[in-house]
Every structure is written in C-alpha cells, then in structure tokens.
Amino acid sequence: QSVLTQPPSASGTPGQRVTMSCSGSTSNIGINYVYWYQKVPGTAPKLLIYRDQQRAPGAPDRFSGSKSGSSASLAISGLRSDDEADYYCAVWDDSLRGLVFGGGTKLTVL
Amino acid sequence: EVQLVQSGAEVKKPGESLKISCKGSGFRFTSYWVHWVRQMPGKGLEWMGRIDPGDSFTQYSPSFQGHVTISADKSTNTAYLQWSSLKASDSGIYFCARPLDLDALDIWGQGTTVTVSS
Numbered sequence: 725q726s727v728l729t730q731p732p733s734a735s736g737t738p739g740q741r742v743t744m745s746c747s748g749s750t751s752n753i754g755i756n757y758v759y760w761y762q763k764v765p766g767t768a769p770k771l772l773i774y775r776d777q778q779r780a781p782g783a784p785d786r787f788s789g790s791k792s793g794s795s796a797s798l799a800i801s802g803l804r805s806d807d808e809a810d811y812y813c814a815v816w817d818d819s820l821r822g823l824v825f826g827g828g829t830k831l832t833v834l
Numbered sequence: 835e836v837q838l839v840q841s842g843a844e845v846k847k848p849g850e851s852l853k854i855s856c857k858g859s860g861f862r863f864t865s866y867w868v869h870w871v872r873q874m875p876g877k878g879l880e881w882m883g884r885i886d887p888g889d890s891f892t893q894y895s896p897s898f899q900g901h902v903t904i905s906a907d908k909s910t911n912t913a914y915l916q917w918s919s920l921k922a923s924d925s926g927i928y929f930c931a932r933p934l935d936l937d938a939l940d941i942w943g944q945g946t947t948v949t950v951s952s
Contacts, residue, residue, distance in 0.1 A: 726878070759938050761879070768929055768945055769871070769879065774938030781940070812879050816937050822895045823869070823881040823937050 728813055728826035735832040741801045744829045746813030748794050756816045758796040760789055763810040808833045836860040838930050840943035846920050846950050853916035854946045856930030863911035864888040866932045870915050874926040920950045
C-alpha cells in the first residue's frame with residue numbers, strides 16, 4: 725500500500741482531456757516536488773513532469789501538472805491512442821526519507 | 835549520448851547470490867545520484883534506494899533496507915545492485931535511473947529482468 729494514492733484506472737476518447745489525481749500528505753506532496761511518469765509495458769518509465777508542473781525535455785505540451793496542498797494532478801489534453809499507458813506520480817517523503825511512487829493509474833483510450 | 839546501460843537478464847535459484855550492473859556514459863558519473871527502481875510482474879514502480887557514486891553514500895527505502903546492497907565503482911562509471919540470497923519474491927524488472935533535477939529521474943537504463951525460480 726503506497727503512501728501516495730492514485731485511482732487505478734482512467735479512460736477517455738481521442739481528443740478529450742483527462743485528469744488523474746495523486747493524493748499524499750504533509751510529509752510528501754505538501755512540502756516536496758511532485759514528478760509524473762509514463763510507463764508503457766516493455767519500456768523504461770518516461771519522465772513527463774518535474775517540480776510539480778515543469779514539463780520534462782521531450783514531453784509534449786499536451787501534458788501538464790498541478791498541485792494544491794497535499795494533492796497533485798496530471799492532465800492530458802488532446803488525448804491520443806499512444807497515450808494509453810500507466811501513469812505514476814512520485815515524490816520525496818521526508819518521514820520515510822525516500823522517494824515514493826503512487827500505485828499508478830492505467831489510462832485507457834477508448 | 836547520455837545513457838545508462840544495464841546488464842542482461844538473469845535466471846537464478848532461491849538462495850543464490852546476484853549482482854547486476856548499470857553503466858553510465860556521456861555524462862560525469864560522479865555528479866549524479868543513481869537510483870534503483872523495481873517493478874514486480876503486474877505491479878507498480880517501487881523505489882529501492884540511491885547512491886552517490888562520488889562518495890558511495892547510499893540511502894535505502896525502508897522496504898529494501900537489509901535485503902539488497904547498492905554500490906558503485908566510479909573508476910568504471912558503474913553502479914550495482916546485489917543480493918546475497920535471492921528469494922522468489924525478488925523476481926521482477928530492475929531499472930537504474932539518473933535524475934535531471936533533484937529526484938526527477940529522466941535517464942533510465944533499459945531494465946534488467948531477474949527471475950528467481952527453483
């Protein structure tokens with residue numbers, strides 16, 4: 725059971741905007757930067773967002789991150805079929821003294 | 835080109851030892867932490883720990899402390915993850931990664947699949 729809570733699934737149709745959440749606490753999201761990763765089976769994770777809302781080099785501008793209090797969100801606009809993947813949030817946890825990942829959200833493009 | 839190249843897939847028996855590697859190139863290896871991340875079959879990403887190759891200072895996730903050892907050889911730009919006695923539950927894909935900024939892991943190895951089975 726991760727200290728970061730993500731919904732297990734999300735879905736949308738091509739062209740739609742979808743958002744997914746990541747809920748943490750005052751020892752992690754509340755005080756440290758949030759990162760978002762895209763994970764496609766058989767490939768290494770890809771960094772999408774760092775420092776809560778900065779797009780990583782090479783990440784499309786359709787991806788955006790936000791944070792409020794102890795929760796963060798990833799939004800994907802103009803949904804495409806190749807966005808179908810697992811998405812993970814991550815953050816440094818000061819209580820655990822380590823990086824923690826959320827359980828991941830599986831995005832299905834209908 | 836900045837890259838991390840990991841050693842190949844391993845098939846081991848319970849109780850055996852194992853050391854997998856992650857070789858960096860295209861950047862100053864001692865200037866970046868090297869992190870290790872596990873993905874068990876059908877499960878999510880788990881952070882295992884990280885090492886500063888410059889001085890070999892290491893931090894572990896509480897979930898992995900005592901079960902694995904992270905090390906590095908700065909003379910060969912290589913980080914290692916090792917087990918002294920494998921269990922079936924150690925089966926999974928292990929990734930090494932380098933941060934872009936703080937703990938934002940932007941450079942990843944290709945992953946090493948470890949299978950532990952009798």
